Amino acid sequence: MNERTQPSGPDADLDARKEQVLRAVVEEFIASAEPVGSQKVAGSRDLGVSSATVRNAMAALERDGFLTQPHTSAGRIPTDKGYRYFVDHLTRVEALGPPHADTVSRFFAGAEAALDEILHETSQILSRITDHAALVVGPAAASATVMSLQLVPLHADVVLAVAVLSNGVVEKGVVKLASGVGEEVVRRASAALADAAIGSPLGDITTPPATDDDDADDLAARAAEALRSLVIEHASEPVFVGGASHLAAEAQDFSAVDTAARLLELLEQQFLVVSLARNLLDRGTTVRIGAENEQVELRECSVVLAPVQMGQGVAGTVGILGPTRMDYRRAIAAVATVSESLARHLDPS
């Protein structure tokens, strides 16, 4: 389930003692946000060893890069590498807690809507159950075929091309004409365009063959062009962000206050989200911790992503974005559950 990107070097496996201590530090720090000292570990966990022993283990873990000290004489906090080991070795795949699991299953049981609405609400739900910003990226436009295509005259010289896709998404493009055209011309162009488009993906739409009606041909060509360019400019994959405000609330977890502001700005522009989902080749839930992220803006964040598997292909991606100090167990469980539920809902086979 979890990605293991660490090369199996000398760190491949820690001994049992160190694992226990690392786990304790990570869990305490996630819970309290304060550096964890040896006494807290020895005391609140019943390891059956003294704080001195814990100190030795901690020193070794720091030498090996799993822990770090904000300053001498403070407790330890996990490094990215420490979180990584925790995620890879110390988390069993956990079921989502009943209250949240119920929320998810109840939503998908009752959901009857077009794909874009479902994805939008999915992002809201994932955000609510994780308390982090949630990302949902839909399938590329190429994966849905055109079910209906129609030209609707709005004013004398403005025509709207409306395409209904097999996943329930409706795309539209405005065509502005130099001069008004008659209803009959629009009807003819509409029919020709529908003939050419229905059954194929919207991106593959072609200009219908020429007829003896130049006006209709022109209109159809312009409408086809408008719809084609739509597919391109929409970055081809629809993006939904839920609960971005959580980032602002987590601002204290970031070193600079304006880090949160910059992240919010990036989420608004969706580039980041698409690029995140793009290089997610793995199947199964993937965790990227701090500096493991390729994007510099995310060096203080962690991301938990899972593809939405449909048959062979991938119908989208869901995930969350939060500070490195996040509850990975809950996050992984939530993302996995939601991605699986969404996949099952979209493809009930």
Place this chain on the structure above:
Amino acid sequence: MNERTQPSGPDADLDARKEQVLRAVVEEFIASAEPVGSQKVAGSRDLGVSSATVRNAMAALERDGFLTQPHTSAGRIPTDKGYRYFVDHLTRVEALGPPHADTVSRFFAGAEAALDEILHETSQILSRITDHAALVVGPAAASATVMSLQLVPLHADVVLAVAVLSNGVVEKGVVKLASGVGEEVVRRASAALADAAIGSPLGDITTPPATDDDDADDLAARAAEALRSLVIEHASEPVFVGGASHLAAEAQDFSAVDTAARLLELLEQQFLVVSLARNLLDRGTTVRIGAENEQVELRECSVVLAPVQMGQGVAGTVGILGPTRMDYRRAIAAVATVSESLARHLDPS
């Protein structure tokens, strides 16, 4: 242009000296975010008076509630009342600066799209030229009439009702059937529904009269119901928020850090925005400063709003949301320009 809500009491007009001082304090504080002292006012502005004279004026302004001191022996900062006087008496309506004015006019000159896309981009632009979060509320669904209505079968038992409105907006509702229906039934229901709906607002859609085809009647009734409920649950007015991340960047202007987080959350849920636009009865640009806002959450914010006038009615609202310490001159100019440009674009008569 600006709303004047202050009752004309003894404060109705300040003498020239006090006005000059108040203006200076407001402008300096907006620029520097630091309490303004008498020396700065006497020095950097050439009032031709000494700092002692300014001090006297400041003391009077504080007595009358226009200024306040964060603590003794600090400079003054404006109160809500001080900002109010500034906005009402000390700002000429200013033209938007050329670079930004160009941005706006160039956008509206080139904009050819459906209403919802235009409104969305308008919120982006308004946010960019003001450096604050921007709000755009569209016209109620009732103001547009149905141009086309069509039922499109997606799967055996799922039919999508797609309505194209006169403003280019496309609304859609999913109808899930207990059992599959034939193409012919769908076609018949679609035609009946279109007959009943085209030309009226989507909210007024009625179930078409019964025919001898029970399946088609049932489908048409359910589709009509789905579309009607859409109008209700969409709060009837579409909302677009642009540049919400500015709020996070302005977090230092708010007393508590999490105020910004809460505001972001409220903006995500759109309630707040709609209610803001709702009780905007005035025509012309309206400014609400700090505690003047009815919503408690906005007590540390200011809002600049303007209706989008179309003929007699109001086609929507545009505005911005920022800290009370905002550049009201720029904000008012930007909101006024954008609302007028938008109105002209929507109703070029």
Place this chain on the structure above:
DNA sequence: AACTAGCACTCGCTACTATCGAGTGCTAAC
């Protein structure tokens, strides 16, 4: 009567100092 120079006063800010204590690393004993 309005303005201003002067001055005592306030009080946040910074720097310095002392103390406290959580936490550490190390050593020696078990």
Place this chain on the structure above:
DNA sequence: GTTAGCACTCGATAGTAGCGAGTGCTAGTT
């Protein structure tokens, strides 16, 4: 291998002192 003990580090807190920006007030000037 574990642990008790201990010296040590260093952030956090509190108290003190001086600085200086800024004020209010008074007395003198225009």
